[in-house]
Structures are given as C-alpha cells and as structure tokens.
Amino acid sequence: MAKSLRSKWKRKMRAEKRKKNAPKELARLKQALSLDKKGEADMTELQEIATVVKAEKIKKEVDVEMAEEEVDDGKMDMDKMRSKTTLLDEHGQYPTWMSQRQAKKLKGKRMTKKSGKGKKKKGIAW
Template sequence: MAKSLRSKHKRRMRAIKRIRYGEKELKKLVDMVEKTKEKESKGLEAVEELQTKLGDSMETEVIGTVKSTETCKPLEPKQMEIDQNKQTVRKMKTMLDQNGQYPEWMNGRRLRKQKAIVKRLKKKRNQKK
C-alpha cells in the first residue's frame, strides 16, 4: 500500500522537511539553553550583590537563586469552590441541556446522528397516539 509515485514523492519531501526543520529546532534549543544559563548567572550575580549590600546586618535565606529577607511559610491549600449552578442538567435521550444546547464534546456527525434518533423517537411516540 502507498506505493504510488505521488506518495513516494510526498514521503521524500517530508524527509527533506524533517531534516531542514530539525536543524532549525536544534538551533532554537541551543539558543534557549544559552539564554537560561545567562539568566541564571545574572540571578546569581544579583544575589551576590544583594548579599554584599546587606552584609551581616540582616539574616537572609537563599531559595534557589532568589534572595528573601522573610522566612518562608508553606502555602496553605485553598478549598476549591464549586459552583453548583454551573452543573448542567441534561436529558439523556435528547442530550440537550436546559438551554437546548448539545454538549461541547459532540462533533457534527454525532449531532446529526443524535438529531435523527430524537426525530425517530418523536415519530414513534406520535404514531402510538
């Protein structure tokens, strides 16, 4: 399968693109690493300058590369507030919520199928009456 001239050509071109974009990506990654090293070294220099300015007059802590004059307190986990009004109520047969909207995850094909099912159910219900 996939032995046509067109598919072979496309594969060949994709391989060439892979090489070209691989070089560009490698260059970007190397630049990013260099920039982060520069930032870290600047951060360490700033810490040293701060330490020389403050001297022994104030107690300071080093946390990573950031200097702080306050003691660190552990963060308290906050309770997540869940709004009960945001929960949608759906009819399981029609998949519609109270506003007449279908769920976000439903794609177009699934919507058409669901609408056809609902239409069939309505038709059946009307025939029984």
C-alpha cells in the first residue's frame, strides 16, 4: 500500500534525518567502543564490568556441546495419536490452531460420509 503522498513524504524525511544523524551515530558508536582513542577497544574497563572471553574459546565450547547432543531423527514432537484425514486426536478434539468454522466444515464432511446424504440446503421450494 504505502503509495500515498503523505507516506512518500514521511519516507523522504526519514531518509533526510538518517543522513543528518549518521555522523553523530557513528561518533557515539566509536565512543561506546572507545575506538576514537587508540583504534582498538579498551578491554580493561570492560573487564571490571563483565568477564571477557575470547571468541575462539566460545566457538570450541559450542562445537563440543553440539557433538555431545543426541542426534534427532528430524521429526517434530507432535501428537502421535492425531488422525491425518479428520485431524481429530484420541479425545475427539481438533487442534488448537483450527478455527471453529474449519472444525464445523470438517465435521459436516465427516457426517455426510457416514450417512451417505448431505444436509438439505434451505431455500425457496419451486
């Protein structure tokens, strides 16, 4: 949608604002990483606040954890007792994601198959 004059103007002005604020934003980022002083981030200040761990060490730990994990067969944990045709579970309930209208429609189809004839449609009898 977004093709009205107002939205075009808003987009244009947002782009102008981004251009104007870009240098300030870059300066703030550099200051946050303290890159403007030395060219490298100052880790001594960060070590007081949090523990600094090298990326290689973390990657090795993650690889070890991934190797230790059990191998899945690729299937999701779903209701094993759900009928694929009617979508009913063992208690006769439809899935939670299904709307009432869909459930009613499926129930109607199921009933017509059982009885062999469908419900008569209401209308004018000629």
